[in-house]
Amino acid sequence: MNTVERAIDRLRQEWGARLFIPAHYYQDSAILRHADATGDSLELSRRTAAQRGAEKIVFCGVRFMAETADILKVPGQSVYMPDPAAGCPMADMATDSQAEACAKRLAPVWKGDWLPVVYVNSSAAIKAFCGRRGGSACTSSNAVRVFKWVLDSGKRILFLPDEHLGVNAAHDLGLPDSQVAVYDPLKPEGGLTDKALAGAKIVVWKGYCHVHRAFTAEHVLHARARHPAARVIVHPEAPKDVVRMCDFHGSTTQLIDYVRQAPDGSEIAIGTENHLVQRLAEEHAGRLSIHPLFPSTCPDMARTTPETLLAVLETWPAANRVQVSPELAAEARLCLARMLTL
Ligand code: 13P
Numbered sequence: 001m002n003t004v005e006r007a008i009d010r011l012r013q014e015w016g017a018r019l020f021i022p023a024h025y026y027q028d029s030a031i032l033r034h035a036d037a038t039g040d041s042l043e044l045s046r047r048t049a050a051q052r053g054a055e056k057i058v059f060c061g062v063r064f065m066a067e068t069a070d071i072l073k074v075p076g077q078s079v080y081m082p083d084p085a086a087g088c089p090m091a092d093m094a095t096d097s098q099a100e101a102c103a104k105r106l107a108p109v110w111k112g113d114w115l116p117v118v119y120v121n122s123s124a125a126i127k128a129f130c131g132r133r134g135g136s137a138c139t140s141s142n143a144v145r146v147f148k149w150v151l152d153s154g155k156r157i158l159f160l161p162d163e164h165l166g167v168n169a170a171h172d173l174g175l176p177d178s179q180v181a182v183y184d185p186l187k188p189e190g191g192l193t194d195k196a197l198a199g200a201k202i203v204v205w206k207g208y209c210h211v212h213r214a215f216t217a218e219h220v221l222h223a224r225a226r227h228p229a230a231r232v233i234v235h236p237e238a239p240k241d242v243v244r245m246c247d248f249h250g251s252t253t254q255l256i257d258y259v260r261q262a263p264d265g266s267e268i269a270i271g272t273e274n275h276l277v278q279r280l281a282e283e284h285a286g287r288l289s290i291h292p293l294f295p296s297t298c299p300d301m302a303r304t305t306p307e308t309l310l311a312v313l314e315t316w317p318a319a320n321r322v323q324v325s326p327e328l329a330a331e332a333r334l335c336l337a338r339m340l341t342l
């Protein structure tokens, strides 16, 4: 154990149950060893919201996750990030004013018969946009369930900000691609005619995760050529052509479960964030043969280091505190609360 690790362990002992450290699966193993909970976005939202006794929450992940913890916190709790610059480029691809413009664009065609569904990988302002319109948040674990909830109520869906998760979840529900339209916030009218809007049950926002969009059909063909016995599995933030060529797709937790349940001796090529792929390869070494479909890393997730974690635990800098304004938090909480009940 090095001096930084020892210092973190000592501070965690001093704080005891008054400190809670959640860490996303995409964090480095050097961070996960200090975490009180590891999980995907959905699990961490649930676990963190249940920590009523913790005074300080130090979120090892990216900003939208820490914001979600702040929105769900109880009075007396405060939320920090080891590196406040750890953002999510996809979350930044939808702003409140763009979402409002989109709602105006939908209004004459969809009338009032639609609900927004926002991926938790979004800003607090976008969650507030969703909350005040009666919509729900979702993660990659429950997107299909949340979409079904809206469609079963007879309404259409505006999903933002990830085009690919939206398209893949719609396909999983059995919807033909012809009933899914892509809204481009950078184009006049979102790049959609009234006819295209009228024919769509789901409109997905033209945003993407660069880590998962990096996976291509060529990567899948290459993996199959090099490892003919391998199963190829990907996260649904990957483009639809890739997802449809694979043997399985699922959220971070679903991919982990797939690997855990794979029979001994299996070979698996995995298309998700590379820290997780490498950790799975280490954990199952000797039992399974695991390869990255392509080594794609999230630089924002990698900003959290043992050194930045220690610095926040030692000095609690105000600049590392994540605070969503009470007004935004009240509206954003509505869509998160809805997701947690679905
Ligand atoms: P999940 O944790 O919901 O699988 O999302 C993946 C992701 O990109 C997190 O940043």
Ligand code: SF4
Residues within 6 Å of the ligand: 062, 087, 088, 089, 090, 091, 121, 209, 210, 211, 212, 273, 298, 299, 300, 301
């Ligand atoms: Fe954002 Fe993708 Fe990084 Fe997740 S992996 S934080 S969605 S850029």
